[in-house]
Amino acid sequence: MSNPKLTVAIIGGGIGGLSFAVALLKARNDVVIDIYEAGETFSELGAGLNLWPRVLEVLHSFGLEDELYKYAGPPGLYKKMKFMKADQPEGIYWGEAPANMHGIHRADFLKVFVNHTTTGCTSHFSKKLLSYEDAAGRPVTLKFADGTTATCDLLVGADGVKSAVRSNMYSQIADEMEKAGRPSDVVQSMKNCMKPIWAGSIIYRQLIPREVLEKAFPDHVALDNPTFFQGKSKFLITYPISKGRWVNCAAIVARHDQYGSTYEGSWAVRVTNDVLAEEYANWDPAATTLIHLMDSPIRWVMNTVEYLPTYASGRVAILGDAAHAMTTYQAAGAMQAVEVTVTRTFRSRKSLTEGARTASFSRLC
Template identity: 45%
Template sequence: MMSAPQAKFTIAIVGGGIGGLALAVALAKTGTTFDVDIYESTASFGEIGAGLGVWPRVWNTLVSLGLEEDLKARSTTMGEDGKMVYYKADQAESINSGKSKQAMQFYHRAEFLKILEKHVPPSYRTHFGKRLVSYEDSSPDPIVLHFKDGTTAQCDMLVGADGIRSAVRRAMFTALAAKAQDDALAATYRQCVDATWSGVVTYRALVQADAFKADYPNHAALSTPICYMGKHAIALSYPISQGQLVNTVALVVTPNARGTTYEGSWVTETDNDEMISYFSHWDPQVYALLKAMKNPSKWAVHELTRLPTFVSGRVALLGDAGHAMTPHLASGAGQAVEDALFLSTLLGQSETTKATIPSALAVYDEIRRPFAQHIQELSFKTGEIAWLDGPRTQSYSAEECAAGRIPESVLQQTISEDMAGVQRWTWTTDPQADLKLAVEKLKAKVEL
């Protein structure tokens, strides 16, 4: 009887969301045997939020992880070409301002997570109800994890995939601050612990398509992804769950509030009266859609500052734990998947041993961090363009916008040039060149 192959080393993944499970799936695809423990703070895997967009660049990575057939089974066919349609809508009658250059695929987050969960190897151990408090990384001894319930665990490498309020990030940068050589550096590290408000509040809900169709049988939101634009506000919708639901988001911006502290809970339940009050003068099509949002949740959208590192010793950050971004470019989950691809590929190389984990993580940081942080900034710029505060529309006041004084030619250029410009990388690039470079850098680093 053949014995099971010896595990290369033990990896602890803290966080069982999209990033954490994508890493587990990607590790299994390397052909290398790892001992993997997934620690999730809740009682089961689950995703907050509703809709999830997948651009072609990310889709190719998901295909490489063997997820194509399961994802296709849950995809939603929309309109003629599935491209986002943009309307200038903060006035009595909307103006069609163009459409995106490339189509996306849209999913319900919970369904997407279930597909990832299905592909996690049964040999990987999952531990629910485990909320990390801190860790100790004293090489060459194993990393020790401390959980809120008083228990501990050990691993050779730790991945923080625990979201925007990451306990791993908090412990990492608190430790780095304590070891810093000067007060300025220590202050920089302490600023990395907590996320800051982006100035954006969103209202989110799932609209039942059948009920909405009964009242508005010809509403475009039933079959087409739509972005309704206005000054410092957006209403966005797209069908998910094979057209059974319409993921709907209303977004309101407080100008110049980015980087400040939000007063109050980040997520609360509300009715839609408050939300609708911001859109009272908008096109009736928008009002109809927002009125259909029953008991929306209200989110204060937060993001991270540009972290000076994603790694420390044998510990790495992944996804929102390292580069939480605004949702305007629909790339937060996609960047987490790319993190998983890069990290798993580097860990699967023969050069990566228990002793050289820090070298592999240093390469991961060198290649992934600049790119993910660039997408962070592009995401915010995408929002500015959509809420008419981009380079062509910034000078127009809210009153001028509501009065329809932005020329249609300017609106068309805003979408065909500015919006296309910030989105183009999602279908014209792929991560393979950077992935090859990362492997080459690892080999060179370990050989030295």
């Protein structure tokens, strides 16, 4: 009689969660995967993503490159990123990236993974996780906001920077330390990992239609080249996406002294251009043109978490923004989720056996 398949629950249907699901499907044929998404469907907020060679290698190894190029355009369409010191009336180009980068819309990138989870995974929507129980000798039990429950052998939290999985994990770690008589400051440091903190930075994002930029600045570098405009505690990163139909713009303003505080107000809201234009006054015309064309950007508050001593506890692990091992200053957060998730999945595949039902997740990852 064959052993029953290992059941894996993934909380969160964003890029991190779905890339992990695809990687696991590629690595194993003896798992059952359930994806629990808080929203009514798979959707990805935001605008553009830049894909560097390592991530393209990962997608190629999965056989996903044709779908990628369908949305983003062929490899020859994209070029190396240029770097400019731009916080002065006449900027200075000082270098370029060593490799070409590929621009794609976040929603299109997510579709590539969604297409490969329709078979092999069961997706559940409007499932917001509240808590879980990881008791010895029993399956991990999941409790959702709608009053339902589910069970699994392994739980993976890919539920964003506000992660309920991380919050529950570190609450339990803190309780265990407190019962063991560990010092109060050590216990508190575990509790500090539960909630996100403000990284002290705000990102303003908007897509500019190619024809709009061409009309305002016909030979603008960003029409064909990814460009990184840099200044003190500020930068503007831009690159074409969707086969060049749009120019993705992300302007970041850092307040380093605010790191670790709590941002009061909405984390994502559409704003007028006034504040943004003032922040980038007297920059190079190539940069200020883009700033003024960002007439109604979305203001994203960049949040992170305290240093995490572990990403796994018992039969539970976290990844992507739930773990948030880096802030996204180089617009590489989603790609880090893909690369790290895939690499560790394949490194661990020989360990993912029947014993995982009772083993520590840290031994598997």
